[in-house]
Amino acid sequence: MSTQKKPAPPPASRPSRWRRKLVLFVVLPVAAFLAFFKWVVAPMVVRQGVMAAVAARICGRVEIRSASIGFREVELRGVSLFDATGRVAGTADAVVLRTDRFPVGFGTPSIESILLIRPDILMTLEPDGEFDLQRVLAAPPSTAAPAPEVSGSSNTAPPPPPPTSLFLPEKIAVEDGTLRLVTPLVSPTFSGLDATLVVEARRFTLENAAARTFGGRASISGWLGRGSEEGWSVKVNVADADVVELVRGTKLEGHRLAGRLDGYLTLVRGSTGAAVGAGWLDARDGRLLDLPVFLSVFNILQLNSPGESFVKTCRTDFHVLADRLHVERWYVITDGICLFGDGDILFDGQRLDLDFVPRLSPEPPEGYETLAEAEQPVADFIRKNVLVSVDVTGTWMAPVAETTPLRVITKPLKDFFGLLKGKGSR
């Protein structure tokens, strides 16, 4: 038996050593560099780049708490938008940008889509009829076109350039947003807003967006121009809102009010700058007669407050004019009393100039006799086929009522009587 020496196997440690060296001196540093680049440098570059890009295109600035980048995606967290005075115009928990390439180091990427996650936007209608957000979104003065050179005899200035492009995609998605509208008329907060924002050079358009407000459902649509000359339009639809939620935090909170509301409001910036528009508001299943304006009517008629009475119908149609809310018709029908109202509520101090025609019966009068000279108590008159008018002045919270002769039966009042008969077409 011969012992033959086997050839020695190649040393296993050599490639292993090379592998270790490769890992130690090449792979690890590269990985560390990539990680450092991806997690530290690139987010910083993106964060600074976005803030600078936004500041160059609007009259405000953006602050971003942190950023992270993916292959074709950037997520900005803790985003705040400030106006020129440093006031917060809006915030978002996160903004996700999808790009056409890796966001850093391969040229300027195009943004393919934007998703705003839980944005919270405040829009205040200023006295000049402009929303404060329009000023923020306007092109900054430094980007305006330079003054034209005068050549020859021509000194005609060219037309103004369009606002600076925002380099945004055509649409921006909004997820679970909050919109706080502050206007002289009403200041609703819309939450749970899921919407699509259409981006154009001169305006942002909100397509029919579903939301919640005052415990009910809502939809909002409209557009907002970039800058004061561009105008705006807002349309708000509300269904099944809670009266208790509506008056919460107002001076009316202590009153015995309840019920559900449906309504619609459309506002545009008028030719003189003021907001103008129209709307309607219907209440049902409600206790509304404890409103000070109604109580003043009952007091002058020497009637006990029917505050616990349920309102079967409460219908209001109104126009929004530059300085006041014009109430075209205000129908209130209960089992005990019916009121027809119209008139004005001035925005300045909420001063009232309303007229009510009361009926102490759900039935319309047989004839339309008017009362020539009103004397108190007038309750006896309004039980009969004689009509008086109760004029309400003062303010919303401190109204003053007095009876006056009713000389004219207007068409809306006739419509109201038609409604009482069940023949109303409206």
Next chain:
Amino acid sequence: MKRLALLALLVAAGCTGSGTTTARTDDELVEDQAIAAEVNRALSRVEGVDRLKIQIEVVRGIVSLTGPVSDEASAKAACAAARRVDGVKGVRDLLERVDH
């Protein structure tokens, strides 16, 4: 079809948008908005129509309706309800029939 509807919507929005701030007086604007409000109220009584999903634009009495409705019958009923409102001179049916 959707693209066509979107194009029509954008054209309509563009027309009404520029018109609202430049061409119409405040009285005309209020009158148009009042018509829009009345049409909105009228739509609340139309079966198969969710008024919260319908956008109403009015320019000098011409009403444009956009948004989804359940079917052709609902679209016709919505347009008919809009036509019955005082002051309406015409109705542009841009409604999207979702059953198609």
